[in-house]
Amino acid sequence: MAKINGNLIMMKVSGMIGKQVVLKHRNDKPYISAAPTIDEDREPTPNQKAWQQKFSSFVAYGKVAAKAPETRPGYMAARKKGQSAYNVAFRDARYAPEVTAINAKGYTGRAGDLIFVQAKDDFMVTAVKVSIYSASGELIEEGNAVTDDILWMYQATGINSEIEGSKIVAKAYDLPGNEGVREVTL
Numbered sequence: 001m002a003k004i005n006g007n008l009i010m011m012k013v014s015g016m017i018g019k020q021v022v023l024k025h026r027n028d029k030p031y032i033s034a035a036p037t038i039d040e041d042r043e044p045t046p047n048q049k050a051w052q053q054k055f056s057s058f059v060a061y062g063k064v065a066a067k068a069p070e071t072r073p074g075y076m077a078a079r080k081k082g083q084s085a086y087n088v089a090f091r092d093a094r095y096a097p098e099v100t101a102i103n104a105k106g107y108t109g110r111a112g113d114l115i116f117v118q119a120k121d122d123f124m125v126t127a128v129k130v131s132i133y134s135a136s137g138e139l140i141e142e143g144n145a146v147t148d149d150i151l152w153m154y155q156a157t158g159i160n161s162e163i164e165g166s167k168i169v170a171k172a173y174d175l176p177g178n179e180g181v182r183e184v185t186l
Contacts, residue, residue: 135165
């Protein structure tokens with residue numbers, strides 16, 4: 001790869017010229033190189049095929065959500081400089097929400113006990129579902145948490161007589177339907 005020094009004409013140019021020469025910048029320094037060769041007959045790996053399918057679903061969601069009257073205003077409002085509603089929707093489809101914390105200090109196994117969940121997403125967390133399992137893995141109860149725009153709160157409805165070894169699973173969902181999961185064992 002050749003380095004270009006002091007050429008004012010080539011300083012801000014990048015791209016391919018005639019499918020033979022590529023002009024690019026690395027660390028704000030211009031370089032020139034031969035065009036890459038691509039084997040047109042190569043087969044993508046299973047992992048590449050999986051990502052191609054995922055990418056196609058992100059594109060499809062972005063196109064629909066950027067135009068849909070229910071979702072477009074929110075994505076338009078979340079744009080940054082130089083972005084479109086499609087860019088925001090695509091990113092939302094690409095990245096799942098994350099459950100960052102589960103606070104079960106107030107859970108003693110009685111109905112009415114509270115479990116708090118923190119969840120975040122690059123756009124919006126639309127729902128959080130909490131499931132409580134016994135130490136043997138049997139589902140005791142599950143339901144949707146409610147939010148005050150900061151935390152999600154779940155109020156237990158069932159009785160759990162053996163708290164030790166019980167597991168609390170919180171699942172957060174975003175607008176495209178992505179899911180983020182976290183669990184804690186008591």
